[in-house]
Amino acid sequence: MRYQFKTEYIQDIRLFRWGGARAFWTLLGVYTLIVAGLNLFMPGQMTALNWVGLGAVSAVLYTVVVRKVAGDALWYGLLGIVVLTAPFVLDIYFVSQLTLVYIYAIAGVGLMLLVGQAGLISLGHAAFMACGAYVAAIMSQQGYDLLVILPAAVLISAMLGFIVGLPALRMTGIYLGFATYAFAYIFEEVLARADGLTGGNNGMLVEMPQLFTFLDGVKIGGLELGPIVIDNEVKLYFLSLALVALTILVGINILRSPTGRAFSAIRDSEVAAEALGVNLAIYKTAAFAISAGMAGLAGALNAYFLSYIFPEAFTILVSIELLVMVLVGGLGSPLGVVFGAIFIVMVPEMVAIAKDILPPAIGEQPGLKNGVYGLILILFLIFEPLGIHGWWLKAKTYFNLFPLYKQGLFKRQKSYMVSERDR
Amino acid sequence: MAKSDAFLEVDDLAIHFGGIKAVDGVTFSVKKGEVYTIIGPNGAGKSTIFNLIGRIYDPTHGSVSFEGKRISRLPTHKIVGRGIARTFQNIELFEMATVLDNMLLGRHAHLGAGLLSHMGFFPHVRREEERHRHMIEEVIDFLDLQHYRDQRIAELPYGVRKVVELGRALATEPKLLLLDEPSSGLNVEETEDMAFWISDIQSILGITVVMVEHDMTLVNEVSDRVLAINYGKVIAEGTPEEVQVHPEVIRAYLGGDEDEPAEGPKEGEGDGEG
Numbered sequence: 001m002r003y004q005f006k007t008e009y010i011q012d013i014r015l016f017r018w019g020g021a022r023a024f025w026t027l028l029g030v031y032t033l034i035v036a037g038l039n040l041f042m043p044g045q046m047t048a049l050n051w052v053g054l055g056a057v058s059a060v061l062y063t064v065v066v067r068k069v070a071g072d073a074l075w076y077g078l079l080g081i082v083v084l085t086a087p088f089v090l091d092i093y094f095v096s097q098l099t100l101v102y103i104y105a106i107a108g109v110g111l112m113l114l115v116g117q118a119g120l121i122s123l124g125h126a127a128f129m130a131c132g133a134y135v136a137a138i139m140s141q142q143g144y145d146l147l148v149i150l151p152a153a154v155l156i157s158a159m160l161g162f163i164v165g166l167p168a169l170r171m172t173g174i175y176l177g178f179a180t181y182a183f184a185y186i187f188e189e190v191l192a193r194a195d196g197l198t199g200g201n202n203g204m205l206v207e208m209p210q211l212f213t214f215l216d217g218v219k220i221g222g223l224e225l226g227p228i229v230i231d232n233e234v235k236l237y238f239l240s241l242a243l244v245a246l247t248i249l250v251g252i253n254i255l256r257s258p259t260g261r262a263f264s265a266i267r268d269s270e271v272a273a274e275a276l277g278v279n280l281a282i283y284k285t286a287a288f289a290i291s292a293g294m295a296g297l298a299g300a301l302n303a304y305f306l307s308y309i310f311p312e313a314f315t316i317l318v319s320i321e322l323l324v325m326v327l328v329g330g331l332g333s334p335l336g337v338v339f340g341a342i343f344i345v346m347v348p349e350m351v352a353i354a355k356d357i358l359p360p361a362i363g364e365q366p367g368l369k370n371g372v373y374g375l376i377l378i379l380f381l382i383f384e385p386l387g388i389h390g391w392w393l394k395a396k397t398y399f400n401l402f403p404l405y406k407q408g409l410f411k412r413q414k415s416y417m418v419s420e421r422d423r
Numbered sequence: 424m425a426k427s428d429a430f431l432e433v434d435d436l437a438i439h440f441g442g443i444k445a446v447d448g449v450t451f452s453v454k455k456g457e458v459y460t461i462i463g464p465n466g467a468g469k470s471t472i473f474n475l476i477g478r479i480y481d482p483t484h485g486s487v488s489f490e491g492k493r494i495s496r497l498p499t500h501k502i503v504g505r506g507i508a509r510t511f512q513n514i515e516l517f518e519m520a521t522v523l524d525n526m527l528l529g530r531h532a533h534l535g536a537g538l539l540s541h542m543g544f545f546p547h548v549r550r551e552e553e554r555h556r557h558m559i560e561e562v563i564d565f566l567d568l569q570h571y572r573d574q575r576i577a578e579l580p581y582g583v584r585k586v587v588e589l590g591r592a593l594a595t596e597p598k599l600l601l602l603d604e605p606s607s608g609l610n611v612e613e614t615e616d617m618a619f620w621i622s623d624i625q626s627i628l629g630i631t632v633v634m635v636e637h638d639m640t641l642v643n644e645v646s647d648r649v650l651a652i653n654y655g656k657v658i659a660e661g662t663p664e665e666v667q668v669h670p671e672v673i674r675a676y677l678g679g680d681e682d683e684p685a686e687g688p689k690e691g692e693g694d695g696e697g
Binding site for chain 1: 502504528542553556
């Protein structure tokens with residue numbers, strides 16, 4: 001067992017809890033330098049296998065050299081290497097599946113902040129995704145740069161989220177769920193009717209976006225800097241990867257900042273939050289706006305991923321899928337969201353495989369996928385309310401405490417009923 | 424109206440829920456630096472007075488002034504910024520958060536950085552967090568909570584929660600502390616600790632305390648003045664000794680000789696609400 005002694009207050013809010021941010025960046029830097037150098041001197045020689053080998057060598061070097069100060073940065077470093085090399089190694093099908101995981105994770109981080117942290121519910125997140133998707137599609141048609149499109153998608157969705165958040169000031173629980181659902185339904189209908197702008201029910205084709213158009217013709221050492229057209233799966237993969245990393249960083253920042261604390265205060269006791277000076281109106285609408293902004297970003301990426309969007313692609317089922325994802329992954333942690341995203345992308349594939357094996361009486365049922373979602377959700381809520389992230393925590397604790405782990409360590413404790421609360 | 428020397432001034436305060444006059448024209452004033460206790464049988468309106476001062480309810484008429492300024496029309500979340508912190512009768516802590524996070528929320532009114540800089544967690548946010556953390560550690564030291572610092576509230580026993588809630592109120596750096604039954608649900612030993620802390624808060628930190636309390640030992644030990652109310656009306660005010668022998672107070676608690684309604688208040692309540 002490894003003890004972590006705290007030596008300064010800031011340790012509680014560090015990104016890499018036990019130091020090692022420096023080690024992580026050093027590792028990334030070294031790796032990038034080696035790869036760039038090899039590419040420069042031996043163009044065309046870098047095959048997929050070399051990338052993996054290089055990754056492995058760096059990881060081993062890193063473990064040996066920097067392990068002492070590394071802590072969990074080691075795992076972040078390994079994860080970084082894996083996700084950076086994946087598109088060069090994996091089949092293109094898996095690359096696009098991973099891209100989908102990232103897209104879902106972006107939306108999931110937003111929903112996790114709203115549901116897990118602020119304790120508000122939304123059945124309308126499909127609408128925010130749709131908003132982002134249509135903003136991206138329409139602006140790509142006009143030939144805008146991605147650097148304009150993505151912030152616009154985020155901001156417009158966030159504004160929509162702000163407006164939807166206003167009823168949240170007066171409603172909680174299932175009533176809020178219905179209000180957001182109603183909004184999503186109306187929004188879908190608006191998209192279907194506004195066919196001048198959105199192509200109505202026929203949908204619209206999404207043109208591939210351009211990045212860095214302002215660098216057109218600028219060259220450094222014979223290397224053209226821009227514009228980069230996101231026209232294949234690998235480029236979209238890296239775009240999604242960068243954005244999911246950014247979103248998770250923002251998510252973690254909110255969770256460890258006073259804003260995240262204020263969100264959890266609203267969730268646990270509104271009356272106490274207000275007595276401590278938390279302005280409920282501001283924080284509730286902000287939670288909705290942030291959440292919607294992230295969903296909008298995911299929607300924009302989803303539009304490029306699908307390359308053809310129509311209102312029916314953003315129905316209530318998508319909202320529910322997102323909720324299932326956040327709950328199965330584990331509320332309250334960005335890591336759980338990523339687990340949930342992997343889960344939600346894998347289930348349809350698994351169901352497709354299972355369809356071939358199962359007898360036709362079950363396999364041919366139209367609602368099989370949703371049925372499986374529902375079943376898994378119920379099983380998780382009963383047996384593992386902490387979600388997949390809970391498994392992760394338990395496994396980690398088990399190895400940390402190795403011979404001393406107790407069965408009941410994570411058992412839910414019965415606590416006092418809170419009655420007569422002023423709400 | 425607000426006199427210049429009064430610290431907290433409650434003037435003809437009343438709130439009616441439908442036909443029920445929960446608080447019916449209560450007037451009192453608290454001097455700076457004293458411990459002022461409100462007693463009364465169950466349902467007398469003590470907590471309602473707190474909720475009126477804390478702006479959870481809107482008064483039907485009357486006013487509350489603090490440091491010469493009227494606060495009875497402020498929005499609820501602005502009260503703490505004026506220097507009034509409170510605890511709740513049934514403990515309103517944030518159960519899924521740690522003791523530390525609960526106390527840091529007490530610093531909310533003192534926040535400088537805004538939402539956007541929180542998203543980026545810029546260096547000044549980090550420094551601000553560290554500064555607040557220093558202040559919190561002082562409170563933790565004061566209340567001897569070091570042991571529980573990183574534990575979630577849901578894992579803590581009732582007595583500790585009571586102290587954490589007091590700590591969270593202290594973290595707001597209040598001038599006036601409203602304690603709603605600080606000893607309810609505590610055992611004898613914990614109640615003695617609570618009495619000790621309340622007098623420390625008064626003497627060391629110089630914070631004015633207004634509390635609602637049933638435990639007369641605690642009341643006698645720490646209070647400078649006592650206000651007794653029944654059915655939303657003031658029945659006596661004075662030192663603890665004076666109020667306890669006041670005939671109206673005895674009648675309120677033990678039942679009246681004649682006119683009092685039959686469902687009169689019971690004695691010996693105020694504990695075990697956990």
